[in-house]
Amino acid sequence: AESVSHDKEISTYNTSLRERLLYRKQMEDLMGKALKNGEFQVYLQPKYDIETQTIVAAEALVRWQSPELGFLMPAKFMHLFEHNGFAVQLDYYMLETVCQYQQERLARGEAIVPIAVNQSGLHITEENYLAHMQDIADKYQLPNGSIELELTETAFIDYSANDARYDAATIVAQLRHMGFCLSMDDFCTGYSSIAMLQNLPMDVMKIDRTMLLAAEKSPRSLTILRHIVELGKSLNMKVLTEGIETRQQEKLLLAIGCRFGQGFLFARPMPLANFAAFLEKHSIKS
Ligand code: C2E
Ligand code: MG
Numbered sequence: 541a542e543s544v545s546h547d548k549e550i551s552t553y554n555t556s557l558r559e560r561l562l563y564r565k566q567m568e569d570l571m572g573k574a575l576k577n578g579e580f581q582v583y584l585q586p587k588y589d590i591e592t593q594t595i596v597a598a599e600a601l602v603r604w605q606s607p608e609l610g611f612l613m614p615a616k617f618m619h620l621f622e623h624n625g626f627a628v629q630l631d632y633y634m635l636e637t638v639c640q641y642q643q644e645r646l647a648r649g650e651a652i653v654p655i656a657v658n659q660s661g662l663h664i665t666e667e668n669y670l671a672h673m674q675d676i677a678d679k680y681q682l683p684n685g686s687i688e689l690e691l692t693e694t695a696f697i698d699y700s701a702n703d704a705r706y707d708a709a710t711i712v713a714q715l716r717h718m719g720f721c722l723s724m725d726d727f728c729t730g731y732s733s734i735a736m737l738q739n740l741p742m743d744v745m746k747i748d749r750t751m752l753l754a755a756e757k758s759p760r761s762l763t764i765l766r767h768i769v770e771l772g773k774s775l776n777m778k779v780l781t782e783g784i785e786t787r788q789q790e791k792l793l794l795a796i797g798c799r800f801g802q803g804f805l806f807a808r809p810m811p812l813a814n815f816a817a818f819l820e821k822h823s824i825k826s
């Protein structure tokens with residue numbers, strides 16, 4: 541009986557592994573067509589000034605509306621796209637869509653807030669990354685700071701492991717010179733956050749939600765969070781905490797001097813087409 545149940549376990553395992561591999565294969569077969577057909581959609585989530593309860597910026601987050609696979613969140617496909625390199629193309633698509641959106645609003649005389657796009661760690665190992673980013677900056681001619689780039693420390697760790705053309709500090713300096721505003725995304729989740737602070741001057745520190753959850757539970761974590769917020773501010777960074785879901789968390793952040801926040805409490809990510817109306821309803825801080 542034992543060996544039977546053992547076989548069953550193995551076959552269940554094999555089936556699910558096979559299914560997962562098939563699913564990955566299917567996504568890879570579909571991704572190119574999906575990009576051409578506009579199946580990747582830009583959602584925007586507002587970033588708030590907690591003190592004044594106003595929208596100060598937004599973050600672009602990708603969603604895949606696939607006729608074959610349904611509506612997919614990034615957790616379903618981003619990992620694969622990082623692995624097979626497609627994330628590079630997808631990120632350029634997200635960036636250009638957002639640039640175009642900003643340009644159109646400005647052309648109509650409408651107010652804009654900075655919009656952030658996430659940058660996969662793959663970009664910085666690309667040989668043409670800086671040239672491509674300069675082309676995009678030249679093409680849209682947006683005011684400095686209209687576009688924010690969110691970078692993670694993993695991007696730079698992967699980078700230093702590769703024999704690439706530029707060092708990370710050069711990349712950061714060049715991107716800022718082009719007028720992009722730079723954010724350290726998922727701050728506190730990795731091991732080299734402090735090294736990143738030391739070597740790579742950026743404009744915004746985005747503290748990861750896991751740090752907020754830890755601070756709610758333990759006084760020790762709260763002390764760490766308080767000092768991280770202080771550290772960011774001392775380095776002239778805007779400090780924002782991600783994933784605020786409750787009034788309690790909002791109060792905690794205000795108490796330790798974290799002025800900016802993003803989370804379901806304020807607003808969920810929404811389709812790009814709904815953002816204008818949302819901005820109008822909520823006051824924009826100029
Ligand atoms: P991220 O850049 O750290 O984005 C924040 C994630 O937290 C988003 O998940 C957002 O919807 C979610 N979030 C916001 N507020 C709350 C909250 O109050 N509670 C909770 N539990 N979650 C909240 P999403 O949209 O599923 O994206 C997940 C990750 O996928 C992103 O994490 C980012 O790393 C990646 N990603 C998304 N879009 C892109 C993209 O266009 N390019 C690249 N390279 N990565 C992307
Ligand atoms: Mg992000």
Ligand code: MG
Pocket residue numbers: 725726746748782
């Ligand atoms: Mg983040």
Ligand code: MG
Pocket residue numbers: 726748749782
């Ligand atoms: Mg995060």
